[in-house]
Amino acid sequence: MDEAARREFLSMVASYQNRGDPTGWFDKVYRDAQGDFRGVFWADLAPNPYLVSWLEEHPVSGENLWAVVVGCGVGDDAEAISAHGYQVIAFDISPAAIDLCRKRYPNTHVEYRVADLFDHPKDWAQRFDLVYECNTIQVLPGDYRIRALNAIADLVAPGGNALVSCRSRKTGEKENEFPLPLDRPEIDGFVRAGLKEESFVVYDDDQAPPVPHFFGCYTRPLKSV
Template sequence: MLKKKFDPIAYKKMVKEYQERDDPLGWFDSIYADANGDHKEVFWADLAPNPYLLAWLETHPLEMENKKAIVIGCGVGDDAEALSAYGYDVTAFDIAPSAISLCKNRYTQTQVTYLVADLFNYPLEWNEAYDIVYECNTIQVLPGKYRK
């Protein structure tokens, strides 16, 4: 099945509508929900781990067990699964419940803990609980006032 064609005008309009409703992050769930359970339908999903993450993992092997990683804005789970494959105990979260559903359905035998959480209101026990904090292509799509 082919991905839906990306319409930048419709996309910008949708994002603006969410921002005008003071829900600047709600559009994330809309995109994942529109995929109807098919991770291949998320237009920005590469369906492969970030090559820079893979290169880093190759050159920085784990030196000890029980290293923990957290993935911010995990999307469809590619980077979280890569970290897990390299031996990390991974927690991955996204603000979009539909994204987390996609991850759980896509990776039914996963060791990754997938959770719905808000980057701006995450559990306090996560502070200083991870050896690696990984974020890619999440923060830069947020409106400027949320990046400060």
């Protein structure tokens, strides 16, 4: 994306945010792709390598383990989780994104659904053995970030895991950027939401220049009898 296109994109995002619709712009980006998943400019078209490594290191034991992918985009991560033995629901607030997933993977075992993280089905609460979140929180403004984090944590079943991938920053840096990366106190909100940190990786990706990231694994403790 060149500088002119980026300015136009940021202006569009700001227009939605200013009218109290912080997620409405997602569908425009997916609709502008005109049915071609390759036209979504932020899509890597490959699963997150840290997600894949975690799945390989934690093979599924047992049947009927359920996973949910938050803001599934064009489906790469959801398909990777499905290939590792989970029954997967992948959702996005954008109907156009879900259409792209269904067309891209016509024979998928993933259940792709249009859903709103802030108003998801009530029976999703603490239902999932694995919850995967990648880059959703960082594109939201203000209090929506806390609401999103808490909603994601609420999806994790007792004994289940949340995997969280995001851009990162040092506290006090980049506060006027979009997307706004998470700092360590913000991502620690998963612990404040009742989860336990199991592992935490700080790394730079392979872009030029490299972009710092966090990849955290959190679990919900089993309920005491």
